[in-house]
Amino acid sequence: MKDKLHQLKLKYEGKKMAPAFNALHTFLYTPNETTHSGAHVRGADDLKRTMNTVIMALVPCLIFGMFNAGYQQYIAINGAPETFSLFNDFLTWSNFLVGITTILPLVIVSYGIGLGIEFLFAVIKGHEVEEGYLVTGMLVPLIVPVDTPLWMLAIAVAFGVVIGKEVFGGTGMNILNPALTIRAFLFFAYPTWMSGDKVWVHGAKAGLTQAGSTDAISGETILGSLAQGTADLSYSLSDMFYGFIPGSVGETSKILILLGALFLIFSKIASWRIMVSGVLGALAMGLIFNGIVDAGWLPTYSKFYTLMSFPYWQHLLVGGLAFGIVFMATDPVTGSQTNRGKWIYGFLIGFMSVMIRVFNPGYPEGVFLAILLMNVFAPTIDHYVVRGNIKKRLKRLKTATIYPKTSDEVDSLKTETA
Amino acid sequence: MALLSKKDSKLVLDPLADNNPITIQVLGICSALAITAELKAAVVMALSVLFVLSMGNVAISLLRNIIPSKIRIIVQLVVVAALVIIVDQVLKAFAYELSKTLSVFVGLIITNCIIMGRFEAFALGNGPKKAFLDGIGNALGYGIILVIVGFFRELLGSGTLFGFKVLGDPVTKTGLYSIGYENNGFMIIPPAALIVLGIIIWVQRSRNRALIEEA
Numbered sequence: 099m100k101d102k103l104h105q106l107k108l109k110y111e112g113k114k115m116a117p118a119f120n121a122l123h124t125f126l127y128t129p130n131e132t133t134h135s136g137a138h139v140r141g142a143d144d145l146k147r148t149m150n151t152v153i154m155a156l157v158p159c160l161i162f163g164m165f166n167a168g169y170q171q172y173i174a175i176n177g178a179p180e181t182f183s184l185f186n187d188f189l190t191w192s193n194f195l196v197g198i199t200t201i202l203p204l205v206i207v208s209y210g211i212g213l214g215i216e217f218l219f220a221v222i223k224g225h226e227v228e229e230g231y232l233v234t235g236m237l238v239p240l241i242v243p244v245d246t247p248l249w250m251l252a253i254a255v256a257f258g259v260v261i262g263k264e265v266f267g268g269t270g271m272n273i274l275n276p277a278l279t280i281r282a283f284l285f286f287a288y289p290t291w292m293s294g295d296k297v298w299v300h301g302a303k304a305g306l307t308q309a310g311s312t313d314a315i316s317g318e319t320i321l322g323s324l325a326q327g328t329a330d331l332s333y334s335l336s337d338m339f340y341g342f343i344p345g346s347v348g349e350t351s352k353i354l355i356l357l358g359a360l361f362l363i364f365s366k367i368a369s370w371r372i373m374v375s376g377v378l379g380a381l382a383m384g385l386i387f388n389g390i391v392d393a394g395w396l397p398t399y400s401k402f403y404t405l406m407s408f409p410y411w412q413h414l415l416v417g418g419l420a421f422g423i424v425f426m427a428t429d430p431v432t433g434s435q436t437n438r439g440k441w442i443y444g445f446l447i448g449f450m451s452v453m454i455r456v457f458n459p460g461y462p463e464g465v466f467l468a469i470l471l472m473n474v475f476a477p478t479i480d481h482y483v484v485r486g487n488i489k490k491r492l493k494r495l496k497t498a499t500i501y502p503k504t505s506d507e508v509d510s511l512k513t514e515t516a
Numbered sequence: 517m518a519l520l521s522k523k524d525s526k527l528v529l530d531p532l533a534d535n536n537p538i539t540i541q542v543l544g545i546c547s548a549l550a551i552t553a554e555l556k557a558a559v560v561m562a563l564s565v566l567f568v569l570s571m572g573n574v575a576i577s578l579l580r581n582i583i584p585s586k587i588r589i590i591v592q593l594v595v596v597a598a599l600v601i602i603v604d605q606v607l608k609a610f611a612y613e614l615s616k617t618l619s620v621f622v623g624l625i626i627t628n629c630i631i632m633g634r635f636e637a638f639a640l641g642n643g644p645k646k647a648f649l650d651g652i653g654n655a656l657g658y659g660i661i662l663v664i665v666g667f668f669r670e671l672l673g674s675g676t677l678f679g680f681k682v683l684g685d686p687v688t689k690t691g692l693y694s695i696g697y698e699n700n701g702f703m704i705i706p707p708a709a710l711i712v713l714g715i716i717i718w719v720q721r722s723r724n725r726a727l728i729e730e731a
Contacts, residue, residue: 247696261711265718287702 117220121227145269149232151367155358156236156425159348162341164201166351167244167300168193170344174299174315175308178332188342200300201347204239207248211255212238219264230269230276230431231259237277237425240348241418241466242284243297245304250291254283274473275432278466285461293461295322298344317344320416321455325462327404338415349421352414359424368428371437372444376423377414379448384410387456405456413452422465423448432473439476439483447472520649527649531657538661539717540727543629547621548662549709555678557617558666560607562659564622566652568599569631573651576639583640592635593626600625630658665712673703 103123110116124146169188173179179187212231220227238255258280263272285292295318296302302315318326320333320343333343341351349355362368387406390396396403414420427433427447434443447468454464520528537543551557575595576583583591604622607615615622625631634654639647670676675683675692684691686699702708721727 249696250698253700261714265714283702286705287700288698289701291698 115221117224117226118217121217121220145229146232148367149229151365152233152362152425153236155361155367156233156240156348158354158357159240159351159421160201160205160236162351162354163240163347164197165189165193166197166341167200167347168196169342170244170298170317171196171300171306171315174302174317175306177308182342196300200244201239203248204242204246204251204347205236207251208238208255209235211252212259215256215259215264219268223268228269230263230272234258234277234280238280241277241281241346241421243292243346244300245297245302246284246291250284250288254280254287257283270431272431274470275426275429278426278470278473281466282470285466289461293322294318319343319345319462321405321462324405324408327401335412335415338412343416346418346421349418352420355420355424362424362428368424369430369433369440369444371440372428372433372447373423375441375444376427376448379445379450380413380419380423380452381410381448382445383449383452384408384413387452402456405462413455417455417463418465419448419451422451422469426466427469427472432476434476434479434483436480436483439479442479442483443472443476446475524646524649527646528653528656531650531653532660533657533720534724534727536657536661536720537630537633537654538658538713539720541630541633543633544658545713547624547628548658548665548713549706551618551621552662552666552709553669553673553704553706554617555663555666555670557614558662559659560611560614561618561621562655562662564600564603564607565625565628565630565658566655567603568596568625569634569655570648570651571599572596572631573634573639573647574644576635577642577644577647580640588640589632592632595635596626596631630654661713661716664716665709668712669703669708672700673708675699 103119107116107119107123110119165188168190172187172193182188209231212235216227216231238251238258242251258276262274262276262279263269266272291297291303295316298319299315299317302317306315307313308315320338337343339352341354343350359368359373363370363373387408388410391403391407396406400406423444427444434440447465450468450471451465454467455462458464458467531537534540538545538548547561551561572592572595576592579591579595600623603625604615607618607622634650638650642650667677670678671682675681675686681691683697684693686693703712
């Protein structure tokens with residue numbers, strides 16, 4: 099296989115389709131050519147390996163999402179089991195079958211369309227295929243509702259890759275996170291498929307009914323019911339933490355996201371500064387809202403009351419906040435680059451996510467909007483951080499006293515630099 | 517015998533493509549974003565600008581030798597304002613519903629950069645016949661982009677063209693809607709116009725590479 103690819107690569111060298119073969123080759127194997135002159139440090143962790151590490155961190159979320167899709171459908175039809183057992187009720191083949199038949203097509207469409215466009219642009223532009231879509235293609239199926247129609251996903255992916263990335267010059271040049279561009283496109287183009295109580299359970303739109311009755315099944319996310327003012331939750335805190343709740347495919351299980359986060363931090367792929375400050379930002383905004391409610395400034399009939407009185411730390415357990423902060427905000431291309439910038443960038447993402455969550459009348463989730471907004475501001479933040487640093491050092495130079503050097507020292511310096 | 521000399525036909529044809537006021541000079545973007553959700557509004561807007569720009573160009577061209585250059589902007593504004601008020605009143609009288617859709621944007625033709633730009637750049641220095649042709653050309657160049665953007669936005673956003681349901685009925689699920697197609701709500705909102713416009717500019721410049729500016 100490896101030799102065959104080598105031969106194919108040589109055969110097509112200099113031809114129009116060369117980038118496509120090169121991409122396949124380097125995706126599977128280490129390149130077989132090296133630089134011919136000079137000394138170089140060679141590392142195995144090129145962009146493709148980096149991307150693969152992120153994908154590895156995402157796989158648990160994907161598999162959990164498959165089981166959860168089946169489980170949510172099961173409890174919507176048959177009601178929640180009285181005593182929940184992980185192996186008898188959740189990790190069952192029937193749950194997995196429902197999940198894999200609905201979610202695998204999403205993954206295939208996402209990768210098929212996205213990589214197809216990447217290959218096409220590489221051949222047109224005549225340069226190598228860029229790796230950027232590997233992670234995006236995995237993120238996209240994880241941040242949409244299970245029942246998203248495949249043609250909608252295909253259009254959104256095409257839009258996101260072309261308008262979100264290729265027009266700016268491809269991987270590394272994009273201003274907005276492509277996966278979130280795709281999500282935002284779906285949200286604005288087809289709002290009825292992105293929110294409400296019919297999209298989170300597989301088959302609800304198609305009109306599946308509850309067992310032994312003619313009532314159609316439905317399932318609302320926790321944030322959705324909070325936004326409608328329903329304060330009593332049927333989900334326990336451990337349900338939220340482990341992820342047995344309705345929501346987008348990969349966002350529900352906080353424990354697996356946490357594991358993914360630790361994996362990314364220890365492999366030094368993602369920035370812990372952004373994650374920590376994002377969590378702090380969300381907590382800060384949540385505390386402010388809780389404070390307003392506790393101070394009695396908000397009448398109980400206000401439509402924001404239920405969401406604002408939602409305990410501040412529980413915001414981290416519901417919706418896509420955790421997933422967004424760990425996997426989307428830490429995108430090295432669209433996030434802040436400076437360390438101090440990362441603190442500001444992450445904090446504002448968390449802060450605004452919770453704010454949009456509470457005040458957005460149409461849709462009770464704001465993480466993707468908050469991250470997209472901060473993507474736009476990331477270069478500005480970096481600019482001022484760098485400027486501030488220059489100013490600080492200039493000031494230090496002004497106040498510093500520079501002692502005159504003796505002629506011996508000057509001579510020794512000269513020989514050093516010579 | 518040709519109706520127009522080669523030079524004159526260039527005045528009309530150039531702004532349609534290679535010197536388009538919207539895609540090349542990037543003028544008059546506001547109205548292009550605001551009123552292109554429906555094709556009908558886009559066409560009416562294009563016709564209004566056609567009237568104002570061609571008539572205004574002729575008027576300014578006739579006055580060009582007696583306008584003191586210090587107050588020429590005020591004179592130009594008076595001419596545009598007069599013409600725009602005529603258009604506005606005609607619309608209100610004969611197409612009231614449409615004038616409500618276009619709302620403030622008919623009035624804002626006064627501030628449309630394309631119009632003042634043509635007055636300044638062309639009508640003040642050329643005779644009435646040439647100015648008239650230049651006005652027609654630039655207004656058509658503006659209109660053609662408006663119609664293209666309006667076509668895609670109405671077709672994809674509402675599934676209609678000029679209000680006719682060309683893709684079937686979304687409520688009774690006929691035509692394309694019977695197999696699960698849905699209208700794209702994104703195309704209705706103004707940011708979509710910016711993206712469609714961007715794609716037109718992209719296509720135009722990759723077809724004619726001479727138009728690409730030096731970075």
